[in-house]
Amino acid sequence: MPDSALVDSILVLPFGDFPEAVSYFVAGKVEERFGRAAHVLEPVALPEETFVPARSQYSSTLLLRYILARIPKTESSVIGLTDVDLCTPVLAFVFGQAQLGGRAAVVSTHRLHQEYYGLPHNDAVLLERLGKEVVHELGHTCGMVHCQERRCVMYFSNSIREVDAKQDTFCPPCARLASATL
Amino acid sequence: MRSKPRILIVDDELIIRESLTDWLMESGYEAQAVEDGQKAVEQVKQAEWDLLLVDLKMQGMNGIEVMQRVKQINKDLPVVIITGYPTVDTAVQAMKEGAYDYIVKPFNPEEIDLVIRNVVAHQKLVKENVYLRQELKRRYQFRDIVGKSRKMQELLVLLKTVAKSNSTVLIQGESGTGKELIARAIHDTSPRHKGPFVAVSCAALPETLLESELFGHVKGAFTGAVSARKGKFELADTGTLFLDEVGDTSPKTQAGLLRVLEEREFTRIGGSEATKVDVRVISATNKDLEQLVSRGQFRDDLLYRLNVVTITVPPLRERPEDIPLLAEHFLTKYSIENKKDIESFAAEALDLLMRYEWPGNVRELENVVERAVVVAMTSVIAPAELPDIVTGESAPVKRAAPEAEGHELPLREVEKRHIMRVLHAVSWNVKEAATKLGIDRTTLYNRLKKHGIQRPKP
Numbered sequence: 001m002p003d004s005a006l007v008d009s010i011l012v013l014p015f016g017d018f019p020e021a022v023s024y025f026v027a028g029k030v031e032e033r034f035g036r037a038a039h040v041l042e043p044v045a046l047p048e049e050t051f052v053p054a055r056s057q058y059s060s061t062l063l064l065r066y067i068l069a070r071i072p073k074t075e076s077s078v079i080g081l082t083d084v085d086l087c088t089p090v091l092a093f094v095f096g097q098a099q100l101g102g103r104a105a106v107v108s109t110h111r112l113h114q115e116y117y118g119l120p121h122n123d124a125v126l127l128e129r130l131g132k133e134v135v136h137e138l139g140h141t142c143g144m145v146h147c148q149e150r151r152c153v154m155y156f157s158n159s160i161r162e163v164d165a166k167q168d169t170f171c172p173p174c175a176r177l178a179s180a181t182l
Numbered sequence: 183m184r185s186k187p188r189i190l191i192v193d194d195e196l197i198i199r200e201s202l203t204d205w206l207m208e209s210g211y212e213a214q215a216v217e218d219g220q221k222a223v224e225q226v227k228q229a230e231w232d233l234l235l236v237d238l239k240m241q242g243m244n245g246i247e248v249m250q251r252v253k254q255i256n257k258d259l260p261v262v263i264i265t266g267y268p269t270v271d272t273a274v275q276a277m278k279e280g281a282y283d284y285i286v287k288p289f290n291p292e293e294i295d296l297v298i299r300n301v302v303a304h305q306k307l308v309k310e311n312v313y314l315r316q317e318l319k320r321r322y323q324f325r326d327i328v329g330k331s332r333k334m335q336e337l338l339v340l341l342k343t344v345a346k347s348n349s350t351v352l353i354q355g356e357s358g359t360g361k362e363l364i365a366r367a368i369h370d371t372s373p374r375h376k377g378p379f380v381a382v383s384c385a386a387l388p389e390t391l392l393e394s395e396l397f398g399h400v401k402g403a404f405t406g407a408v409s410a411r412k413g414k415f416e417l418a419d420t421g422t423l424f425l426d427e428v429g430d431t432s433p434k435t436q437a438g439l440l441r442v443l444e445e446r447e448f449t450r451i452g453g454s455e456a457t458k459v460d461v462r463v464i465s466a467t468n469k470d471l472e473q474l475v476s477r478g479q480f481r482d483d484l485l486y487r488l489n490v491v492t493i494t495v496p497p498l499r500e501r502p503e504d505i506p507l508l509a510e511h512f513l514t515k516y517s518i519e520n521k522k523d524i525e526s527f528a529a530e531a532l533d534l535l536m537r538y539e540w541p542g543n544v545r546e547l548e549n550v551v552e553r554a555v556v557v558a559m560t561s562v563i564a565p566a567e568l569p570d571i572v573t574g575e576s577a578p579v580k581r582a583a584p585e586a587e588g589h590e591l592p593l594r595e596v597e598k599r600h601i602m603r604v605l606h607a608v609s610w611n612v613k614e615a616a617t618k619l620g621i622d623r624t625t626l627y628n629r630l631k632k633h634g635i636q637r638p639k640p
Contacts, residue, residue: 055288061201061204087288089198089201089288090198090205090287090294091288091291092291145210146209146210158295
């Protein structure tokens, strides 16, 4: 990199042993929602410096910084994928984080699994939730902020119930904003 | 309110500032962060904010101190204290000092989101409230004159028109209706507002002193006139002279007044030279001057000079819809004066104010509210904080009082209540009350004793 074929596309960067099939699912969802080519990159090891011992979680803020440092400045957006539990210095946990109007975003499946809530494993539920969070975080990289419409993918989900309640699509005003930005 | 609520973050840790700013901006807020209390104070002075998120533990000023400082600048600005080291003591202290909320880092996303939404909704209500109060003031207040009743609205329209002119004005109305306030409002909004406003109470002085007060005197004009002295007409030159209780002037003084009004000049007592003055005269009376003219107690030519424009101020009992507005106006005034944070009247207290007849008019209402503010123990004025005469404990002078509708009162009781009402209206000035009742002071004292009426404790 930089590879000219990747410019203007969206890059999917899996961390650690994040399942390859899930990375490709994400790429497909991104292409469907943003109308841009998506490329799955080679997985990279989760950087240890992003671990926060006091909280036994990983810092999504530091992970974003790592992604930005690793991916050269192109017009591409990058979505990192991990299954570790993410937090920020101020929030106890996050499903994901993004640079508002920037290039990088990251999403964790840790709290999207049914098992996290004591329920049996369910791939369909996991992928549905992951698709919503990926579109949400990439929406932020397009400069979009949280939407008040509960069904809109840009609605801020504080809990898994709210993730499940929203759709993986933009409400009409957000859709207009997204198409103007993309 | 602006479309995006503005949030100021105060935290000495860079990573917290960045992280919180990013999250708030993602959430659609306008966020800015500063690293210490001094910078926060500067920001609050310079710009308008909807919420302050302040870290408790910081170098220099701590979060509580920052909150105290910004509350001195804007007491309505909500402050949420954030801390990574929660203790019950600090939480209690933060709330006692006026924090809107206290939240612990790292935040549960649901909690911080809810707190911010609540603050923003609360701020919206506060701002709407301020706007509505200003609107109320704009529509129903002219200077210090308050009233939304049709009679007062008509009066305010007339006042604004009269203020622009230079005409002589006669203000008629019962005691305590605010005649001097109206005279001042006319002066303050007239082209003469840069000149002096001089008030004289014609009833307060005996005839000779009043003449000297109005026209001044030369040295040696009378015993005790050891030096020359300017009168109120001279002092009011280029401004406005307010003659209160003009109906109480003697024929001689009336003649002197007529001369000034006709010729715009007067002579000091004991002097021989006429002095020219440029004075607008506004007079006031609680008497029926037409009636005094017909009895020969007031000069008709003077009346015609004085009443070029007549303003009649309605008594408070004829405009009960103004009572809540006036009560609130005085509540705000005396809360500020007494440095108390009193917000409103309890519904029962307001109901009592509405039902009382107010024989002493607005002045009496003002006194009652001032007293209530002084004695109030909470932020809401309760019925217990109103004087007995208003609550009906001592003399039920009320509109539609049950006994007035259904029963005839014994003469003795009628007398007692009438005396109480007059005394209250004149703030227990026995001499004034006796004059109003048409009896001498000794008789009044005897009646007080007979009815067991005692001056209420302040």
